[in-house]
Amino acid sequence: MMAVTRKHVGLSAAGAVLAGVLVSHWEGMNLTAVHLPFDPPGVVTVCGGITNYDWPWLKVGMKFTKEQCQEELSHVAERYADKVVVCVPSLPTMPPHRQAAIASFAVNLGPGKICGTSIARDLNAGRVKEACDAMVKYVTANGKFLQGLYNRRTDAMWGERPWCLRED
Template sequence: MKTTHKAGLSVAGAALAGVLIAHWEGMNLVAKHLPFDPPGVITVCGGITNYDWPWLKAGMTFTKEQCEHELAHVGERYADKVVLCVPSLPEMPPHRQAAIASFAVNLGVGKVCGTSIARDLNAGRIREACDAMVKYVYANGNFMKGLLNRRTDAMWGERPWCLRED
């Protein structure tokens, strides 16, 4: 039995999720609306939004240390919600846990739970679930090369990490 860190991720999965999310999200210390985000979404620390922190307002500033701390735990918070629709998440290989958490942080829990991704994971169709992540490479109707990279990069891509068995 794997030791769980929180409801959704093993200790290893939580650590890997922090690394993967930080790799893709980068680091912005001033909260602002990003052009590819939907209207009204404010982002800071490279991935924390006003959906995570309802009190977040444009112009608020944070230290690098505050952002690193939050990014290290954001994957856990999202995975804790994903586990409600994918109960087997804590028993999956750590790289898969991290990929699913990163995907959920990027697009929201609904893009896991409300799509074929959760249905396929629950049915044991891992390849189909991981492949489905690659469909989500558009923001506001525009193709985003950065999202394609995030999904498919051989070293850091969510799909390759999702497919790993170890």
């Protein structure tokens, strides 16, 4: 049997799968690439959260299967988590649900944007509750409050904050 090697260091296998599930829960699963009205001009989104920042070749109208999207969402979450590890080196040792919440949050904010925030500082200081609570501050896009972002951060079952607080 061949050994499996991982190119990404930010998430465990469970964390990557959970992150893909969490991102697709909140982003939906659009199989055709589109420009969403609340995204900045020029941003194209597909598969519930993959953008032309992730895939520079992505164009409006391109189509993908659900299976392609689910697999790619986990890979995108891993790539974003790799950027978080630069400023939160303990990410790979965190419980899988916390890894998933942080990766989902990073996918939503954009690569590297967690670094320099109180979230990164609190995680590095071992203040998990404070870090997870701070996620709720990030509920605007283009300066406007979005109920959907608030729900994404706080929902009891699927929210990034509750998942971040979990120890499993």
